[in-house]
Amino acid sequence: MLEFRIASKFLRSSKGQTILIILGIAIGVSVQVFIGTLIQGLQKSLVDKTIGSSPQITVTSEDNDGSIDRWEDKIKSIKNSNSKVENVSASTDFSAFIDKNNKTYPVLIRGFEFANADKIYKIKDNIKIGREPKDENEVLIGIDLKKDASLKVGDKITIFTPKGVQKEVKITGVYDLKSSSINDKWILTTLKTSQDMFNYGDKVTAIEMQVKDVFNADVISKDVKSSLNLNDVKISNWKDSNASLLSGLSGQSASSIMIQVFVLVSVVLGITSVLAITVMQKSKQIGILKAMGIKDSAASRIFLFEGLILGIFGAVIGVALGLGWTYSFTKFAVNPDGTPVVPLYLDYKFIVFSVVIAIASACIAAIIPARKSSKLNPIEVIKNG
Template identity: 60%
Template sequence: MKLSFKIAARFLKSTKGQTALIALGIAVGVSVQIFIGSLIQGLQKSLVNKTIGSSSQITVSSTSSDRLIGNYQDIVDKVKNSDERIKNVSMVSDGPALIKNDSKTYSVLLRGMNINDSDKIYNLKSSIYEGKEPESKFETLMGKDLKEELNLKLNDKVDIITNSGKIQSLTVTGFYDLKVATINKSWLVTDFDTVKELFATGDKITGIEMQVTDVFKADEIASKVSTNINSNAVKVDNWKAQNASLLSGLNGQSASSYMIQVFVMISVVLGIASVLMVTVVQKSKQIGILKAMGIKDRQSSLIFLFEGFLLGIMGTVIGVALGLGLSFSFSTFVKNPDGSPLIELYINYKFIGLSAFVALLASTIAALIPARGSSKLNPIEVIRNA
């Protein structure tokens, strides 16, 4: 085996130009794999973060006619004990209302919540660009889009009308921007006491929201939550069930990425196999002499397997570096109008390691055909025809 390795290395050194071209071909294949894979994974991560990352991924709501959950602390305890992948849990109490301004009427959702708990899900505190969070009853945070529609300033009062016809003035203590127009136009964030008084909810809430460590396992975790709660009075929803079109798009992106990578790897394998087949013909005289000197068929086959392996190592190392460089360049120079990267740089070390391993394995396997061809060479006929 050691002799076969030394001969393989010498063969590669004797044709440096050819070796460089093969290694470069492998490198291009690996770099395309890493670049396309990282690009699509970064895009998926960005989409998930923007649409799901700062929102509730699993929600517990009531099935009763009044939409209220009683004895909610017991349910919260069961939720937290359902799965260790649940990381943030927040209780909310919602109520629909209207705001009248001149001749226009705006439909809003008054959201009573514990700001500290909900901030872990929605990043509310960091989204407040003017003013501060509510500190007492009948104070509220208002979204940027609704503020511009109503032309309000800090500490202005806004009159809301509940579904029961009750009118109440709320003091605007701050303005937030969650980067989602529908939320910015509709959510009025306040405390539980305000919602309790306006909607007569008593000691009840309308929902329990949570986030998980693995968003793509939300359906599995939601099933565990539902089993642990074991009550017909509530239902458990997850983002995957509520965003089927988004999930379909993400799956489509993944499938297209895999297809591209498979065809790139097939082209690399065919390229290596064809070049090494030519090498068998080019080196047939040397192989014939080696066989005449006593080298075995197995050893002659190993020469080309080692060639494929060495070419794989060179191409993989260069390809990984090139792929990472392309990914970095894309995230650095391709920008949105506001100057932020079009797609954030995302490096998945497991994916890169797997791509490198597959490329190395494919390079070695590609050498099987020429290796088999070399083992069939008859040294007498080779030397006679040389």
């Protein structure tokens, strides 16, 4: 296309100016990609640390005894009715206490099917000593409870329930779920052991699950309740109890968007001003072209193509720079254990979106110079030199 070839020639004829414009766009895009990627990595890290290894939706009973019967059918119903539910686990929980060296320690007994619970809590990955319970009357304790009560793997402890039941169990392992309140209170055992200990038969006290999109947990929880079609169950989700975290994440997103908008505005203004000057610099050439028969619309397209070319080169270089800065940041900003403070997280949709926005912004920035070039009178331009 003639207009594209002329636009390319105009840009090549002013190489220094062209390089500066491309660098300006590239720096703007790189800042956008760097900030956006950094904020997304920080948000993902916060969400993973807060709820990544915990249930995001929990089903409990509102009956007097707090139990859920036919729980296996309910889990099947939840899985079959909603593809957004990822991991589902049943548990039987109750408060109890243990006695060690004439000192009482309040605990929460949690009975799991470990194959399912491990997908949520990552228990197996966080066992520091020993193994998870496999048989009845075996338990897993937290690392803080081990220290406080001077316990070790292989010890036998007696669990006392509020109903007066006493149960001797053997410690098979020690876990660390990175939460002192959990490590100090939870005693994990098999579902059968906890059911027998509290005389629950084949009932459970909670059905816990994780979802594919954690930020839609509140919407998915309503779908879960509809699929169960029961009035005696309570559905809670992580967003209900993490309002401050959600507020912080929203604030981060808002600030990131504002910074990116200001960067784009500065890029658009910069391109517009430079291309407007280019119109004046190339006015004689444009006048000659018009005198040779090029229409006003074609003259306008020359500068639109200039904006397109500048936007493409600037966007590609900017993305490369932005990703390079992000990668460098994850290598320099590290925790004492060597892990990055903010993990590298690449959202390809965001990167493509940034490229498209940068190119679109460059084209929009070229509209004013393009309209200005279309209004040039070839006779006056040639006459005045």
